[in-house]
Amino acid sequence: MACFYSxxxxxxxxxxxxxxxxxxxxxxxxxxxxxxxxxxAPDIDETPNRQEKPGDFAKRMGIEKAEVIAVKHEEGIxxxxxxxxxxxxxxxxxxxNRDEAFRxxxxxxxxxxxVYTGMTIIKKSAGKTERSIKLVETTVRFRxxxxxxxxxxxxxxxxxxxxxxxxxxxxGAGFIQNIKGSHTNVIGLPLCEARxxxxxxxLRP
Numbered sequence: 001m002a003c004f005y006s007x008x009x010x011x012x013x014x015x016x017x018x019x020x021x022x023x024x025x026x027x028x029x030x031x032x033x034x035x036x037x038x039x040x041a042p043d044i045d046e047t048p049n050r051q052e053k054p055g056d057f058a059k060r061m062g063i064e065k066a067e068v069i070a071v072k073h074e075e076g077i078x079x080x081x082x083x084x085x086x087x088x089x090x091x092x093x094x095x096x097n098r099d100e101a102f103r104x105x106x107x108x109x110x111x112x113x114x115v116y117t118g119m120t121i122i123k124k125s126a127g128k129t130e131r132s133i134k135l136v137e138t139t140v141r142f143r144x145x146x147x148x149x150x151x152x153x154x155x156x157x158x159x160x161x162x163x164x165x166x167x168x169x170x171x172g173a174g175f176i177q178n179i180k181g182s183h184t185n186v187i188g189l190p191l192c193e194a195r196x197x198x199x200x201x202x203l204r205p
Contacts, residue, residue: 014075014076014077014123014125014201014202014203015037015038015073015075015076015077016034016035016036016037016038016076016077016079016198016203017036017037017038017039017040017069017073017076017077017078017079018036018038018039018040018079019040019041019042019065019066019068019069019078019079019080020039020041020065020079020080020081021039021041022188024167024169024187024188024189025081025188025189026039028184028187028188028189028191029079029189029191029194031191032191032195032205033205034194034195034198034203034205036079037076038073038076040069040072040073042064042065042068042069042080043068044061044064044065044068046061046082048091052091053086053089054084054085054086054089054090054091054092054114054116055084055086055114055116055118055135055137057082057084057091057116057118058082058083058084058116058117058118058135059116059118059133059135060118061082061084061118062080062081062082062117062118062119062120062133063080063118063120063133065080065081065082065120066078066079066080066120066121066122066131067120067122070122070124070129073124074124075124075125075126076123076124077121077122077123077124077198077201077202077203078121078122078123078124079119079120079121079194079198080119080120080121081117081118081119081120081188081189082117082118083115083116083117083163083185083186083188083189084115084116084117084118084163085108085113085114085115085116085163085164086113086114086115086116087107087108087111087113087114090107092104092107092108092113092163092164092165093163094161094162094163094165095159095160095165098154100165101154101159101165102150102151102154104164104165105142105145105150105153105154105159105165105166106147106150108142108164109142109143109144109145109150109175110142110143110144110145111141111142112139112140112141113139113140113141113142113164114137114138114139114140115137115138115139115140115163115164115185115186116135116136116137117135117136117185117188117189117190118133118134118135119132119133119134119135119136119189119190119193119194120132120133120134121194121197121198121201123201123202130201132197132200132201134190134193134197136181136182136185136190136193137181137185138179138180138181138182138183138185138186139178139179139180139181140176140178140179140180140186141176141177141178141179142175142176142177143175143176143177145175149175153166153171153172153175156170156171158170158171158172159172167187168183168186168187169187
C-alpha cells in the first residue's frame with residue numbers, strides 16, 4: 001500500500017527530539033528536512049524477553065525508548081526507533097565479535113530475512129499526549145556468499161555495530177539480491193512512514 005501524507009498547519013514551533021544515538025537515523029531525518037532540535041538517547045535494557053519474536057521485540061524497544069525520553073520533556077515531538085533483523089523466529093542482533101558476525105552472515109546468505117523497525121512517535125503539547133506506534137517490515141535476500149567473501153567483508157569492519165552485521169549504506173549493498181519493502185527501513189528508519197506521522201502531528205520540514 002502506498003504511503004500518503006497531508007500537510008497540517010503548524011500553530012507554534014514544536015521541539016523535535018530524536019531519542020536515538022544512531023547517526024544513520026539523524027542523517028536520514030535531516031535528509032528529508034526534519035533535523036532534530038535535540039538528540040537525547042535513552043539508556044534502557046535491550047535484552048529480548050524469552051521466546052520474544054523479532055517484530056515484537058523491535059516494537060517494544062521503540063515504545064520503551066520513546067516513553068523514557070518523553071518523561072524528561074514537558075513538550076515536544078519525540079521519535080524513537082529500534083531496528084531488528086529476524087531470521088524466522090530468531091533475532092539477529094549486533095554481533096559482539098567477528099566470530100558472531102561470521103555466524104550470522106553464514107546463516108543469512110542465500111536466504112530471505114526480515115528487517116523490522118519499531119517506531120514510536122510521541123507528541124506532548126498543552127498537557128496532552130498523542131502517540132503513534134508502528135512496526136515496519138522489509139524482506140531482504142542475500143545472495144550466496146562464499147566463506148572467503150564473508151571473511152573479506154568482515155575485514156572491512158563495516159559490520160561493526162550493525163544489526164545483522166551488514167548495512168545498505170556501503171559495501172554490504174553489493175551482496176543484496178532483492179529487497180521487498182522500505183529501503184530506508186533497512187538502514188534504520190522508514191522515512192515515508194516517519195514523515196507521514198510527523199507532518200500529521202504538525203511538524204513541518
